[in-house]
Amino acid sequence: MTQPQARPLQPPGFAGLARWARFALMSRAQILTALLLGSVAFLVLYPIGTVVMLTFLPSDLSGVFGNIPWYRAFEEPGMTQSVINTIKVVVAVQAISMPIAVMIAWLLARTDLPGSRSFEFCFWVMFFLPSMGVMTGWLLLFDPDFGLLNEWLKDWGLVNGSVFNLYSFWGIVFVHLTTYGISVKVMLLTPAFRNLDGAVEEASRICGAGRMQTLFRIVLPILTPAMLVVLLMSIIRGLETFEIELILGTPIKFQVYSTKIYLLMANSPPEFRAAGTLGTSVLAMVLPLIVLQRWASTRRSYATLTGRSSSARVRLGAWRWPVFVLVLFSIAFMSLLPFTLLVAGSFMKLFGFFDLPQVWTIDHWVKALGDVTFTSSLRNMLYLGCGTAVLAVGLYALVAYCVVRVRGRLGGPLDMLSWLPLTVPGIVLGFGYLNMAVQVPLFAFFYGTIGALILVSFLAAMPLGVQVLKVHMLQMGNEIEEAGRIVGGSWLATFRRIVLPLSAPAIAVVGIMVFAGTIRSVSSIMLLSTGDNRVLSVLQVEFLSDGSLGPAAVVGTVIVLISVAAAALVRLVSLRFGVQTR
Amino acid sequence: MADLSLFIRRLTKRFGRFTAVESIDLEVRQGEIMALLGPSGCGKTTTLRMVAGLERPTEGEIRFGDRTFVSVAGRIELPPEKRHVGMVFQSYALWPHMTVFENIAYPLKLRGVKKAELRERVARVLALINLGALTDKTIPQLSGGQQQRVALARALVYEPSLMLFDEPFSNLDSQLRGQMRLELKMLRRKVNMTGLFVTHDQIEALSMADRVAIMKDGHIEQVGAPQEVYKEPRTRFVRDFLGRVVTLNGLVEQRGGDIAVKLGENGPSLAVASALPRGIVSGDRVELSIRPEFVTLLGEQDAGRPNSVQATVEDLLFTGERFEARMRVGADSILFDLPPDRGWREGQAVSLCLPAESVSLWPEEGKRV
Numbered sequence: 001m002t003q004p005q006a007r008p009l010q011p012p013g014f015a016g017l018a019r020w021a022r023f024a025l026m027s028r029a030q031i032l033t034a035l036l037l038g039s040v041a042f043l044v045l046y047p048i049g050t051v052v053m054l055t056f057l058p059s060d061l062s063g064v065f066g067n068i069p070w071y072r073a074f075e076e077p078g079m080t081q082s083v084i085n086t087i088k089v090v091v092a093v094q095a096i097s098m099p100i101a102v103m104i105a106w107l108l109a110r111t112d113l114p115g116s117r118s119f120e121f122c123f124w125v126m127f128f129l130p131s132m133g134v135m136t137g138w139l140l141l142f143d144p145d146f147g148l149l150n151e152w153l154k155d156w157g158l159v160n161g162s163v164f165n166l167y168s169f170w171g172i173v174f175v176h177l178t179t180y181g182i183s184v185k186v187m188l189l190t191p192a193f194r195n196l197d198g199a200v201e202e203a204s205r206i207c208g209a210g211r212m213q214t215l216f217r218i219v220l221p222i223l224t225p226a227m228l229v230v231l232l233m234s235i236i237r238g239l240e241t242f243e244i245e246l247i248l249g250t251p252i253k254f255q256v257y258s259t260k261i262y263l264l265m266a267n268s269p270p271e272f273r274a275a276g277t278l279g280t281s282v283l284a285m286v287l288p289l290i291v292l293q294r295w296a297s298t299r300r301s302y303a304t305l306t307g308r309s310s311s312a313r314v315r316l317g318a319w320r321w322p323v324f325v326l327v328l329f330s331i332a333f334m335s336l337l338p339f340t341l342l343v344a345g346s347f348m349k350l351f352g353f354f355d356l357p358q359v360w361t362i363d364h365w366v367k368a369l370g371d372v373t374f375t376s377s378l379r380n381m382l383y384l385g386c387g388t389a390v391l392a393v394g395l396y397a398l399v400a401y402c403v404v405r406v407r408g409r410l411g412g413p414l415d416m417l418s419w420l421p422l423t424v425p426g427i428v429l430g431f432g433y434l435n436m437a438v439q440v441p442l443f444a445f446f447y448g449t450i451g452a453l454i455l456v457s458f459l460a461a462m463p464l465g466v467q468v469l470k471v472h473m474l475q476m477g478n479e480i481e482e483a484g485r486i487v488g489g490s491w492l493a494t495f496r497r498i499v500l501p502l503s504a505p506a507i508a509v510v511g512i513m514v515f516a517g518t519i520r521s522v523s524s525i526m527l528l529s530t531g532d533n534r535v536l537s538v539l540q541v542e543f544l545s546d547g548s549l550g551p552a553a554v555v556g557t558v559i560v561l562i563s564v565a566a567a568a569l570v571r572l573v574s575l576r577f578g579v580q581t582r
Numbered sequence: 583m584a585d586l587s588l589f590i591r592r593l594t595k596r597f598g599r600f601t602a603v604e605s606i607d608l609e610v611r612q613g614e615i616m617a618l619l620g621p622s623g624c625g626k627t628t629t630l631r632m633v634a635g636l637e638r639p640t641e642g643e644i645r646f647g648d649r650t651f652v653s654v655a656g657r658i659e660l661p662p663e664k665r666h667v668g669m670v671f672q673s674y675a676l677w678p679h680m681t682v683f684e685n686i687a688y689p690l691k692l693r694g695v696k697k698a699e700l701r702e703r704v705a706r707v708l709a710l711i712n713l714g715a716l717t718d719k720t721i722p723q724l725s726g727g728q729q730q731r732v733a734l735a736r737a738l739v740y741e742p743s744l745m746l747f748d749e750p751f752s753n754l755d756s757q758l759r760g761q762m763r764l765e766l767k768m769l770r771r772k773v774n775m776t777g778l779f780v781t782h783d784q785i786e787a788l789s790m791a792d793r794v795a796i797m798k799d800g801h802i803e804q805v806g807a808p809q810e811v812y813k814e815p816r817t818r819f820v821r822d823f824l825g826r827v828v829t830l831n832g833l834v835e836q837r838g839g840d841i842a843v844k845l846g847e848n849g850p851s852l853a854v855a856s857a858l859p860r861g862i863v864s865g866d867r868v869e870l871s872i873r874p875e876f877v878t879l880l881g882e883q884d885a886g887r888p889n890s891v892q893a894t895v896e897d898l899l900f901t902g903e904r905f906e907a908r909m910r911v912g913a914d915s916i917l918f919d920l921p922p923d924r925g926w927r928e929g930q931a932v933s934l935c936l937p938a939e940s941v942s943l944w945p946e947e948g949k950r951v
Contacts, residue, residue, distance in 0.1 A: 202636050203671055203675035205636070206635075209688075224679070
């Protein structure tokens with residue numbers, strides 16, 4: 001019988017070094033965190049870096065990066081105006097939507113309004129409604145030339161000219177309000193209102209305050225931090241918008257910074273430096289908002305101080321049914337009406353013209369389904385949506401896991417980085433990647449591929465996706481995993497066989513959310529889009545831009561149907577498995 | 583001055599098909615503190631919330647002095663802010679966006695109290711509950727006990743004539759709970775208050791209240807002074823809820839005026855001083871019960887004393903201040919505490935004395951009379 005030989009010291013090869021490094025410095029989880037940190041940092045910071053660097057390029061490189069030197073950029077017509085317009089739109093949208101959303105959230109969460117849970121679900125679905133589809137629907141009603149409402153008013157002899165014009169500042173604000181403007185706030189504020197301990201309201205009543213006094217002196221002040229977070233979040237999101245302004249603003253020469261960047265890049269030669277300067281200025285504008293938002297959301301939230309929820313809701317009394325009808329009506333107005341109009345429009349011979357001998361036709365659908373541009377865009381869209389979702393769930397889960405478990409010097413920065421894309425408006429991110437492809441020959445092949453679209457969409461969806469998974473993993477707690485290690489599983493085996501299966505519902509929810517968010521977004525992929533990798537949403541922009549409203553309605557209907565189905569699916573999965581999606 | 587008593591008449595609350603409170607009658611006299619005691623879900627908190635105006639009764643009425651708080655038949659309902667009652671919530675319900683001062687001043691501001699008087703009254707109530715140093719602190723900076731006091735101060739500051747307490751001490755640890763009980767008891771000497779007090783903790787109810795109403799399944803089982811309900815419970819539920827009991831089963835033996843209970847065929851016969859429960863006659867099976875603190879442990883030399891039984895120790899749990907023992911007495915199993923100063927072992931036989939004047943008789947468990 002031979003004794004097991006003592007193993008000789010390993011030569012200092014790679015394996016030995018790796019072992020030494022692991023022992024001396026970090027665990028496997030930490031190595032993984034470091035890798036993720038490096039990759040995400042590179043993927044986000046490098047393209048943005050190239051945008052900022054544009055402003056430092058010597059000015060005699062004219063022609064390659066455009067004719068306008070960066071220091072002259074703001075002398076260009078419309079540059080300053082585009083920034084002012086951006087601010088005007090954001091302020092108008094927030095000023096109108098915030099009070100409405102707060103009122104609705106209060107009604108849904110703290111009063112005995114009938115059907116509040118179903119209403120909440122409706123706002124959730126509305127958040128997923130693609131804005132271009134909604135906008136196309138509204139055109140049928142509010143177009144200056146053929147809008148139904150304008151025609152009716154004229155027919156009834158009430159007015160001479162057109163009253164409503166969607167191609168206007170207030171038209172743009174209106175579309176913002178009826179898409180995510182109000183819905184996202186209701187979606188985020190309702191749970192905050194609901195989590196508030198009802199006893200603080202009751203205590204105020206007992207002390208002698210009436211219903212409204214309690215709302216304004218107790219409930220709203222307590223929820224101010226939560227409302228501030230939601231407001232800042234909405235402002236940052238508002239700064240991202242692109243397609244509404246591109247379609248409705250361009251014909252009337254109303255430009256916001258994102259459409260201005262797009263137009264500068266559509267010049268020949270493309271004005272890289274001017275666009276870069278504009279992008280950099282906007283980044284500088286967003287940065288303080290992000291800092292403020294982070295600060296507001298990390299402060300201790302009053303609303304979650306106590307977990308006990310109220311047992312009695314505010315009685316609306318005689319107002320109960322009138323308010324119910326009002327809320328029902330506004331939901332129908334913001335979702336069902338534009339959708340019906342959109343579908344109707346897709347079946348019209350000439351979009352908006354109801355006085356033709358033959359109004360209805362299925363031509364647009366037949367043509368679209370037989371058209372190779374449509375089918376290839378549809379295919380590309382599914383590739384993009386699925387590709388992004390698959391890439392996203394795998395990597396977001398790893399990132400969220402590392403942020404929650406590793407923390408410290410590596411996890412903290414990774415957490416910050418996963419938030420960073422939120423600060424970068426989609427158009428700027430896309431511009432960064434375009435710029436990178438131009439500046440760095442290594443990345444040139446990437447331009448015009450679906451892969452490029454998947455990558456930017458992956459980054460754009462990261463803040464939300466990682467957040468949902470992070471909350472889930474925090475809830476799961478450490479011990480479940482530690483038990484996996486104790487019974488003899490390796491770190492990787494524990495992640496694969498315990499953490500992942502337990503997270504499956506949350507991961508599914510994130511995957512579908514990413515899919516739905518990706519297929520309808522335009523701003524981040526627009527500049528990276530070519531004839532080869534065109535997706536449906538980009539095709540819709542093209543149709544809308546050249547006035548092909550019938551085909552645009554067809555495309556819009558398809559995207560809306562897929563988005564709403566995805567939204568319903570997310571809700572179903574998260575309710576079934578108790579995943580928190582906010 | 584008008585009589586400021588609280589009258590509750592035929593008060594009922596249904597949530598859908600579930601009846602939380604069923605037609606209860608209760609009176610809290612002026613200057614008295616009444617505890618509503620019962621397990622969770624017995625309807626005690628619902629009753630309190632109806633008095634406060636936070637729930638609307640399905641039937642019945644509540645009056646305080648000459649004011650009607652609510653009367654379903656009379657279609658009268660005062661909203662909570664018009665009832666002028668004080669309430670201390672289980673979660674304290676302090677407003678986190680206000681300081682201690684602002685929390686306490688809020689009810690006074692609502693009543694239009696002038697600034698100078700307001701400052702003075704807040705200072706006075708803060709001194710009353712020993713919180714003067716914390717005036718400008720925010721609520722999250724306070725400990726649980728301090729929050730409890732602020733909640734009390736906020737309820738006291740506008741001198742309501744009726745105070746309501748909803749499990750006010752249940753979020754405190756046991757040491758702090760004892761301290762707060764004492765403080766509230768002392769406070770009653772300084773402030774004249776009529777109060778309704780909801781708790782599931784029988785010690786809290788017995789020690790704090792002038793009278794206790796024990797509730798079960800939406801009904802009031804018994805109302806009385808703490809010592810009265812403890813010593814003379816009218817139902818088995820009240821008896822078991824208020825404290826531990828030792829119970830043994832046996833047959834009634836009546837000889838002339840003397841009543842005894844024979845435990846088992848060869849077991850001892852125990853004399854009983856109390857009367858027979860209604861419907862029970864000689865020869866019936868009964869349950870004999872006694873609070874363990876009235877049972878005495880006999881030494882070996884005392885064996886054979888009247889009213890004593892032999893018990894065998896089956897399990898022992900040492901808890902520091904005592905041994906908790908499960909013992910067998912004939913066919914019955916009882917729980918009884920043994921002093922920690924002697925070495926006990928499982929299987930050991932001991933003698934217990936059950937004095938005739940401390941024993942009460944009950945119909946057999948499960949048998950309706």
